[in-house]
Amino acid sequence: MSPFRFSRWISRLREEALDLLFPPRCAGCGRPGWSWCPTCDTAASPVIPPVCSLCGIPWSKGGRCLRCKEDPLHLDGIRSCYLYSGPIRRALHRLKFHGRYRLAQALAVKMMEGWARFALEADLLVPVPASSARQRQRGYNQAAMLARALAEGVEIPFCPQALHRVRSTPSQVGLDQNARRENVRGAFAADPRWVRGKRVVVVDDVCTSGATLEACAAALYQAGARSVWGFTLARTILKTI
Ligand SMILES: [Zn+2]
Numbered sequence: 122m123s124p125f126r127f128s129r130w131i132s133r134l135r136e137e138a139l140d141l142l143f144p145p146r147c148a149g150c151g152r153p154g155w156s157w158c159p160t161c162d163t164a165a166s167p168v169i170p171p172v173c174s175l176c177g178i179p180w181s182k183g184g185r186c187l188r189c190k191e192d193p194l195h196l197d198g199i200r201s202c203y204l205y206s207g208p209i210r211r212a213l214h215r216l217k218f219h220g221r222y223r224l225a226q227a228l229a230v231k232m233m234e235g236w237a238r239f240a241l242e243a244d245l246l247v248p249v250p251a252s253s254a255r256q257r258q259r260g261y262n263q264a265a266m267l268a269r270a271l272a273e274g275v276e277i278p279f280c281p282q283a284l285h286r287v288r289s290t291p292s293q294v295g296l297d298q299n300a301r302r303e304n305v306r307g308a309f310a311a312d313p314r315w316v317r318g319k320r321v322v323v324v325d326d327v328c329t330s331g332a333t334l335e336a337c338a339a340a341l342y343q344a345g346a347r348s349v350w351g352f353t354l355a356r357t358i359l360k361t362i
């Protein structure tokens with residue numbers, strides 16, 4: 122058995138043990154007996170095509186949205202599965218503070234639907250690296266949890282070692298688009314041994330301005346990646362757009 126298959130087998134075994142000890146609860150509302158209940162599924166707002174060809178926000182006019190025409194993000198594109206609201210927002214809040222792999226798995230199933238909806242392709246899935254201070258505080262990296270569970274579902278290698286932070290960045294909350302870009306510029310570095318010639322998809326929990334994904338992409342292109350897409354569970358639409 123390959124090490125990859127072995128680790129998947131171990132993780133499944135652990136999940137089965139957890140299921141026996143703690144029956145599943147809905148990631149969105151906590152209701153027992155479901156990992157994602159029909160009420161939350163109905164209440165969530167999926168991003169459905171047509172979307173902006175670059176940043177992936179809902180956009181019915183074809184091609185790029187106004188912001189992307191004016192000031193495009195420098196990466197192949199971003200796609201997000203849901204608007205950041207309702208049960209998706211609550212589920213990510215739960216993941217942030219409880220960090221259970223099963224929660225990530227339930228959300229990764231929703232991301233798999235988005236993956237198919239947007240017909241994404243990749244050779245590697247890479248999570249946005251958490252700043253070490255933030256990760257220490259909280260104990261887990263949500264992006265990595267989602268990316269790992271998604272990678273298992275879509276059967277694409279999960280490669281967290283391909284990208285790392287070279288400096289920690291202050292929170293992006295409250296910053297406008299330009300300040301966000303400035304805040305994360307040069308914050309990441311990628312390892313050419315993993316990414317050269319590869320189609321990389323960078324996974325995060327929420328995308329707001331795309332600045333973080335763009336900074337990740339800059340590092341990945343520099344290390345020789347063939348293409349870089351961002352893929353997130355949720356999407357916040359900035360009011361300034
Ligand atoms: Zn629910």
Ligand SMILES: [Zn+2]
Nearest residue numbers: 173176186189
């Ligand atoms: Zn756009």
